[in-house]
Amino acid sequence: MEGKMPNYDLADQLALTTPQQVRALGNPLRNTILGLLHERAASITELSTAVDRPKSTVAHHVKVLTEAGLVQIVRTRKVRAIDEAFYGRTARMFYVALDGQRTESRGSAVDFNDFEVAAAESGPAYREGQLWGFIRHARISETQKQEFWHRMRALVEEFDALPRRGDVVHGFALGVYPIADYPQLPRTTDSRAGEGSPDAG
Incomplete structure (x- = not known):
């Protein structure tokens, strides 16, 4: 189409x-x-x-x-x-x-929960080696999260607008979420580590 x-x-x-x-x-x-x-x-x-x-x-x-x-x-x-x-x-x-x-x-x-649906849908694709994805973790501020979410939303809108071709429907899951107990390195004042102060980020 x-x-x-x-x-x-x-x-x-x-x-x-x-x-x-x-x-x-x-x-x-x-x-x-x-x-x-x-x-x-x-x-x-x-x-x-x-x-x-x-x-x-x-x-x-x-x-x-x-x-x-x-x-x-x-x-x-x-x-x-x-x-x-x-x-x-x-x-x-x-x-x-x-x-x-x-x-x-x-x-x-x-x-x-969109991710609950995605997990159920993607099971067969995972077993057949057809599940493509990435997961990354980063310590970011609430402002950075909101800014990144807007970019994610734009990507979802781009996916929605793709011309319908081929015979197979593909799922596209995208999200960002907080993790309370994920390991973190100690804060540092060394600017070479990417942070200017212990309160940065």
Whole structure:
């Protein structure tokens, strides 16, 4: 598939300001539906076929997403004298803003863990030697973490916008997290070590 991804107009970002919106994201199937709609608008029938679930089940979850303002009808077409609706996301990226506090999110509620999903999905790829990844550790400030997160988010948006080619879907997991008990070297005042003072970093 070539051209704009997805094939309908949507906002770049949407603030989630109600518990209903956040809860709507706390379900793996609804997150899968949102992921599919990153590619293009789709009908209930198409989504049902893609996730191999009954249309009634998919329709229920799409209704939850629609009522939460995360999904909307972007166009319709006539199918045997009946209007068939095609759904799309309302934004490329969602972020939680309950009580006026912004928390960046690609669309995951607090009780839905993207890395738990990635771990489950990537098992077969790991066993077949097809899991590519890196892990690094660094002592950084909260400001540095936020700056790096914005760069990570831009990379995720680039991945989402890639033209759909080939026959295999690939997962792309990206994250940054604090580690309370990771070993650290003693602080040093030696500038050659990369820190100007014991309080740097």
